[in-house]
C-alpha cells in the first residue's frame with residue numbers, strides 16, 4: 203500500500219509560512235495533483251514528502267509508516283525535479299543506473315531495469331549521451347527514467363513539463379498519464395497549470411497561500427468550487443465574476459448588476475434568502491453564456507444586453523469579450539459569424555450553472 | 569571601398585572629366601551617407617572601445633615583446649644568435665630552469681592542495697552553519713591584502729634562525745636551529761611556502777566559488793539516490809568542478825613561472841643559486857651584469873617554455889574533456 207497522507211503539515215522558513223496546517227489524503231495508485239499559483243507552497247510540500255525538507259509541524263505518512271524522521275533514500279519514493287537535476291558528467295545510462303549501483307544491485311539487474319525504462323520512454327538510442335547533448339524533452343524523459351528504474355512506491359513530480367514547449371507539453375501530458383496506468387504506482391504531481399491538473403489528475407488539491415482550498419475529482423472541483431479562488435483558478439478561460447446586489451421582486455430573488463436584473467434559478471432561491479439586499483459575487487463560466495435560450499429549460503435563462511468589444515476566433519469556437527457593469531467578461535461561443543465588434547447583442551445566462559459567493563468570506567453560497 | 573573606386577578611375581581615361589566627376593560625386597555622397605549613418609546609429613562605439621583595447625595591448629604587450637626579442641638577437645647593431653648559443657651551454661641557465669621547474673611544481677601542488685582544503689572547510693562550515701565560518705573566510709583573505717614587501721619582511725623575521733618565532737616554537741619540539749633561508753636544502757622549500765602563503769586566498773576563493781556553482785538539486789537527487797556525503801563529493805562535486813580546477817592549475821603554472829618578488833626579497837636567488845629561478849636570473853643578468861641581450865634571450869626562452877607548457881596542457885585538457893573522465 204502506498205497511500206500518502208499529511209496530517210497538519212506546516213512548514214516555516216524564518217519569517218515566511220510556506221505551508222500552513224495542510225491535511226492531505228492520497229490513496230494508493232492515485233494520480234494526485236497539487237495545483238496553485240506560484241509561491242503557494244506546492245514544491246515545499248512535495249519536498250517534505252521526499253524528505254528534502256523537514257516539517258515544522260505535523261505528520262507525514264507513506265504507506266502506514268510515519269516518515270518524518272526517515273531519510274529520503276529510505277522512503278521508497280522517486281522524484282523528478284523541475285530542473286531535472288541530471289548528473290551532467292554522467293551518460294544517460296549512468297544517470298539512471300547511479301542509484302541502483304549505490305544500492306549494490308547485481309549488474310545484470312541494473313542493466314535490465316535501465317533497458318526496460320529506456321524502452322518505455324523511447325530513449326534507447328540516447329543511452330550513451332551526456333545530458334547536455336539532449337533536447338529539453340529528452341532530458342525530461344531521462345529524468346523520468348531515473349525515477350522509474352528505482353521502482354518506487356510513490357513518484358513525485360515537480361512541474362516536470364514547465365520547461366517544455368506547448369506542443370511537447372500536450373503530448374507529454376498524455377504520456378505521463380499512460381505511464382501512471384502502466385506502472386500502477388501512486389503519483390504526486392505538482393503544477394501551477396490547472397489544465398495539467400484537470401487532464402491528468404484522479405484527485406486535485408488546490409492550494410493558495412500555503413493553505414488547502416479544496417480537494418476532489420477534477421470535474422467535481424469544476425462544477426462545485428467551494429470558494430471564489432477555486433472557481434477562478436480551475437477552468438480556462440477563467441470564470442467571470444461580477445459584484446452586485448440581491449433584490450426581491452414579486453417574491454423572486456433577482457441579482458442586480460447595473461441596469462440588468464437576473465432572476466435566480468429555483469435551486470438558489472432558498473439559500474440566497476439570507477443575503478437579500480446584500481453584496482454578493484456572482485460567477486458565470488464563459489461557456490454558460492448562450493446566443494439563444496435552450497427550449498426545454500427556458501425558465502432558468504436570464505438575458506443581458508452587451509456590446510461586443512473583441513472577438514478572438516480559435517477555430518471551432520471563439521472568445522467574445524464584453525463589459526458588464528464595470529467588469530470585463532469573456533463568453534465562449536460556437537458561432538460568431540453574425541456578430542462584429544461594436545454590435546449590441548443579447549446573451550442568455552444558464553442560471554442553473556451559475557455560482558454565488560459571499561463577498562466577505564469568498565465562500566460559495568450553497 | 570577600393571573595389572568601388574576602380575570604375576571611377578577608368579572613366580577618367582575613357583569618358584572625360586564631366587562623367588567622372590558625376591560618378592565621383594555620387595561616390596562621395598554615398599560615403600557621406602554611410603558616414604552619417606555610422607555616426608547617427610552610434611555604430612562607431614564598438615570600434616572606439618576596441619581601439620582602446622587594441623592600443624593598450626600593442627603598447628603594453630606587443631611592443632615590449634618585439635623589443636625583447638630584438639634585443640636578444642641584436643648585438644652592436646648586428647644580427648647574432650650568440651646569446652642563444654651561450655644559453656645552451658650555460659650551466660647556470662640549466663640550473664635555473666631546474667629550480668624553476670621545482671618551484672612551479674611544488675608551488676602548484678601546494679597551493680592547489682591548500683586552496684582546496686581551506687575552500688572545503690569554509691564550504692562545509694557555511695553549509696552546517698558552524699559559528700565563525702564567515703569570519704574565518706574573511707580572515708583567510710588577509711595575506712592577499714598584505715603587500716609582497718611587508719609580507720616578505722615579516723617572514724624574514726619569523727624565519728630568522730636565531731631570533732625567529734618559528735625556530736623558537738620548534739625548539740619546544742626539540743628541533744633546533746633550522747636555517748630556513750640560508751641552507752641550500754631548505755631555502756627553496758621556504759620560498760615556495762611563503763609564495764603559497766601569499767596567494768592561496770585567491771585559490772581558496774576561486775575553488776569556493778566553484779563549489780557554489782554545483783546546483784543544489786544535484787545533491788538532492790543524489791540524496792534520493794542514496795549517495796553518502798563522501799560519495800556525493802566524489803561523484804558530484806569533483807566531476808562538476810574538474811574543469812575549473814584544471815583551468816586554475818594552468819593559470820597557477822603560468823603565473824608561478826614568472827614569480828619574482830617574494831623570492832628576490834627573501835633570498836635574492838641564494839644561497840649559492842639554490843633559489844635562483846629563471847625570473848631571478850633574468851633580473852640579475854639585466855640589472856646586475858647589465859647584459860640586456862642575454863637577459864632578453866633568457867626571457868624569450870622562458871616565454872617559449874611557458875607557451876609550450878600551456879599548449880600541451882590545453883591539449884590534454886581538451887582530450888580528457890572529450891572523454892569526460894574524472895579530473
Ligand SMILES: Nc1ncnc2c1ncn2[C@@H]1O[C@H](COP(=O)(O)OP(=O)(O)O)[C@@H](O)[C@H]1O
Pocket residue numbers: 215216218219220238239240241242243244245246247
Ligand atoms: N528555502 C527557502 N527559504 C525561504 N523561503 C522559502 C524557501 N523555499 C520556499 N520558500 C518560500 O515558501 C513559499 C512557498 O514556496 P514554494 O513551495 O516553492 O512554492 P511553489 O512551489 O508553490 O511555487 C514561497 O513564499 C517561498 O518564497
Ligand SMILES: [Mg+2]
Pocket residue numbers: 241244245246361
Ligand atoms: Mg515550485
